[in-house]
Amino acid sequence: MSVNRLATGGLVDRQTPIGFSFDGRPLTGLAGDTLASALVANGIGLVGRSFKYHRPRGIVSAGPEEPNALVEKGRGAYREPNTRATTIELYPGLDVASQNRWPSLRFDVQAIGQLASPLLGAGFYYKTFMWPAALWERLYEPAIRHAAGLGRLSGAPDPDTYEKAYAFCDLLVIGAGPAGLAAALTAGRTGARVILLEQDFALGGRLLSDTVEIDGMPGPVWVREAEAELATFDNVRILTRTAAFGLYDGEIGAVERLTDHLAVTPAGMPRQRLWTLVAVQTVLAAGAIERPIVFGGNDRPGIMLAAAMRTYLQRFAALPGRRVAVFTATDDGWRTAEAFASAGVPVAAVIDARRDIAASVRALAGDVPVFLGARVLDAIGGQSLSAIEVIGDHGRRRIAVDGLAVSGGFNPDIAMTTHLGHKPRWSDASLAFVPDAMPANLAVAGAAAGRFTLAEALADGARLGAAAAGAAGKPVVAAPAWRASDETFAVGPLFHVEGGRGKAFVDLQNDVTDKDVAQSVREGFVSVEHLKRYTTLGMATDQGRTSSVNGLAILARLTGRTIPETGSTRARPPHGPVAIGAFAGLHTGTHFKPTRLTASHGWAKEQGAVFVETGQWLRAQWFPRAGERDWLESVTREVDAVRSGVGICDVSTLGKIALSGPDVGAFLDRVYCNTFSTLPVGKARYGLMLREDGFVMDDGTTARLGEDDYVLSTTTVNAGKVMQHLAFCHQVLWPDLDVQMVSVTEQWAQFAVAGPRSRALLQQLFGPAADLSDAAFPYLACGTFPLGATMARLFRISFSGERAYEIAVPAGYGDALIRALMVAGRDLGVTPYGTEALAVMRIEKGHVAGAELNGQTVARDLGLGRMMSRKKDYVGRLMAEREALNDPSRPTLVGLQPTVPGVRLRAGAHFLSLGAPATAASDEGYMTATAFSPALGHWIGLGLLARGPERIGEQIRAYDPIRGGDVVVEVVNPVFIDPEGTRVHG
Amino acid sequence: MRIPCPYCGPRDSSEFAYHGDAAPRRPADGDAAAMATYVYLRDNPAGPMEELWYHAYGCRSWLVVCRDTRDHTITGAKPVATHGATA
């Protein structure tokens, strides 16, 4: 048995010893232990080092509020820094190490910084390290960064997975102490849907630690019965190891730890689960957190919150000291004295700052020495506590101790009530902030409401549980009445003991002392927000749970204000730090965003295609063949094949919107700048869509398949945006138009069949029954043809400038169609081509695409000004007519080609007139897109050039200093190939 | 935030796309100054506001939602068609 393990009692399993290690030292604990309780049982007091002065620190609390005992848990990529020893469940092989020390916990060289501490007061770094300026990044800052920080991340990818879950209920109960259990039981019995959250691995809260009774049963027994009853309800879900961390608008966030307590993670089990919970009513029953007292040397290992000491004694049967004194301003501290006496280790003294103590409280200490109206002035020791200096009626007295239980009061755990901006109220009776104005549908029970006794907790829980069940329409029940043992929670005002010699810490982890607060006040940082930011008080990993109220009290005294006049504690989520991985869930790595695949993806993969991300889609970029040296060779071959024969490209990713109704033509007239109401059945037309501010939004073709039946295409990236825009135009602007629309992007697989032999291929596919002659199916025709078991849509449109068609079938036939097209085209030398070849051909034809449709261009910039109808109103017309947008000096679309063949052009280069200096004032536009043109045998580009169309034939510089490029180019017509447009008929 | 979609029931706001203040009406009379005001100027009140949300990952309806910009309290949502938009 470990040195400080009591022989009997507690909720640990003496039959199940568990081996673990701390700083490489093998130790043994028991099932049911936390790391902290196991360390206490093993007599280990020194657990960590503080942030700034690297002072030795021990365990302060027994819960998630722990500011000192932070460790690195696990090894390698599993290493988890800053993990609170008080929340780690012991498991076989648990491997933890202390942090923020070098070379060892006992001997930490940075602790010598304490000697310079008078220089390192609040905000010292704002006042120095300024000369010489160059040394800040090189010397001062690296030194500060090296000394700062707490634990270490491994630097390796997190090997665990996380997931997200959502749940809805009538009543959400946060905290399974007496109040929470009472609420869950009461509501659960009515059949209301209840979710009960408990951050600990065991239900019960203080009932596991305190010697209280309910209905004559010891706390743990009552908890066992409550848990057994709850387990019989299908309508109650209990989530242990689950901490609610945030109240958001209408939702509560919680994180469930699934494997952190397991020696071996079951395959496929996520480490943590992020819950989004939607409850009709929420009861916050999170209890209260004991408050330390600020006095000299109050950070010595061995000084612990009084209730935490009781938890170690009575829940974990671990002795946090062999000679302990109690320093209290509350009745509760006396219960710790009683607990030590019950364990057979009477305390050395009880020091209470108050004088009026109820006799029943006084009796808890038995016959140990009691000092009333007294204070602990200093705690003495090094890496462990050796004595305390008490000041009181008897003057000063030094008492040798190895432990000190401290109780300055209780802070109700009300953070969640303030997350939505509601302020708490200071209670002079409780000497604490208690909930005041409350968010809708949230109620607070028991200690969290400042109602600390067990009887109040049970009554609150029962009342609120019954109310929630009633609100959920369940039969109204009388709230159960549980009988609780008597107790008192009187508290006196004691936050700070002045006059000690040692440093008196307000924020233990961040090493903020009472002197730092005083100095900040001298420097004018008298607002609580300023104090917090200037000193970092309350910004440690405990989020101010152990420091904020004491800081506020000291600030209030120094500025002659009351605590409520000075400020309050408003918290922001998360309440308790949460792993970043948990917020991300499964949306990491290749699952960061959904991957959309086209119907021909499997076929393209078989062909060895190289894929590229286009928004969420994966598209074939090119199809390399054996022997090709690089992408350019493959792409050049694909372009040649299209321009001389026939190629096939999957264009399914373009957005497709089906429109129907008698007013579609009128509607399209209002959303496109050109006219669609004249579009005959069986025809397609290119359209340009503007935003209301006059800039170009998107382009695409619309085909009229039947009298009231249209299909409109968008660019791939704008599919969702255009759908939303069209819905807006219809529903918000013109609901009187009789139009229906739906996105069918996913419903159709669509392929471009392009090149002079494209008709031959399609004729082969459709057979002789389909008349694809130019007379029957001319350029810009559209129609529907039977194809196998389905009907195919055919559009004669061209992006490449060649004779071309697009063929669409229901997506389920897409794979069959691509294979059928390849078979039909085998004798024609059909060649699949990807997005690169597509891009080359559009640049050769001067068609605009994403690089030019960048939201910063108007139709005129793109040479499409003539598309803007003057005969109708449409979205964007008035704003596009503004003078500044029709200024000829706006950069306008041109073609560019190098004056020296063989020179490569690059998009992103800026245009300068020859001879002009390379300065911003000379900037005349930029290259939007470039490609190697197989037909021309050299690089070509598109660009936006000031007064571009006037400058055809001029030579200018394409200046690209960021890649070391500086090329002379000639301004040319942006249509490089077939400017007359005859080949679409060829 | 949970938006009470009149067609789908209460749904998380992440299913919706936000457009902004529902008050501005698109001018129909071809006045460029009025159009610039419609496109660019907003009251941007701190308090209750009727605003346009689009149930993009739901019924694809545009809704008028009444929401307080100071505390995000939502007091109702109705179909935009009852909003009386101008042509």
Place this chain on the structure above:
Amino acid sequence: MRYSLLSLVSHALGGNRDWKPAWRDATPQPSYDVIVIGGGGHGLSTAYYLARDYGIANVAVLERGWIGGGNVGRNTTIVRSNYLLPGNIPLYELSMQLWEGLEQDINYNAMVSQRGVLNLYHSDGQRDAYARRGNAMRLHGIDAELLDKEGVRRLYPFLNFDQARFPIQGGLLQRRGGTVRHDAVAWGYARAASDRGVDIVQNCAVTGFLREGGRITGVETNRGAIRAKKVAMAVAGSSSEVAAMAGLRLPIESHVLQAFVSEGLKPIIPGVITFGAGHFYISQSDKGGLVFGGDIDGYNSYAQRGNLPVVEDVCEGGMALMPAIGRARLLRSWGGVVDMSMDGSPIIDRTPMDGLYLNAGWCYGGFKATPGSGTVFAHLIARDEPHPAATALTLDRFAQGRVIDEKGQGAQPNLH
């Protein structure tokens, strides 16, 4: 009192009992030459440069709460001048240059740390867009480098190069970019302005404007009327509310932008990294916290707090970019109310009301612009003409169509 190592030592020897307030907590006088509404970074820097550059020290900065309580203390501390458009670049570069000499100028260590800002790209199109931007920067004389994938890997080997949905192809690096300790900027300017005679008046809320004819002649406050020859607004987040008191409507919506910090960690991220395939940016503070953020929540808000979906979205971006941070814990989040303008760029201009000057619409860019904004705004107020670095940031550019739209999103504030 000058701050230095020597002053630290001498105060330490005196038990640190002699420190004086960093700035005077002034009570408002009946009138001033200039009233600056808003004791945030921009208001305080404006007051400082009015005093330093134009000798106008009869200035009051009126703050309704405590100075520095707004966005100057609610951002992710990044400074950079890697902008694309000529309307924006000069201002942000002016700002960058002022950051570089700030501490010596104002005798306050704001920890300006030029650790580099890297914007990642994940496609050829993004690369070309960054080349366009980097070249624009170079034409303005600003440092910019385009890194390929290996160049990025050398700087940040722990990024996700191999298992990514959108693989990193490279990045645009501005080495002069970095971070600045945000609160210290407000305090440092307050102290420097106060030393030059500026009155910093806290807990003084403007409730209306004094007018004579069409001219603004002062303000009404909860501490009485205060007259001034000129009144300047620097109240980003509340611009529309304050402008409404003068009868103005602005091309601005107020939105909440959340920011996040992790628990303290030993140094792991040397510079600032911006993900290009989601909206996520991260750096590590000198205290060790990972400081990160992403998109605005996307709906009008004055609440200074956001919601869970954006927290998740930001962390998804973070994990996609650097899966090593999964076991670091998010410690705190906060929300700032930002002025989202209709083109994503700020407004620094006179208003249609004589005597009233506007500095607003900062979107995500306010903090990094603090020194430059103060400089050009002071110039505008003192000279009644725009500073050469801010000629394009006019209020009438919207009606005229001279918008400065870096992202090409149009008049939809939540998309900028």
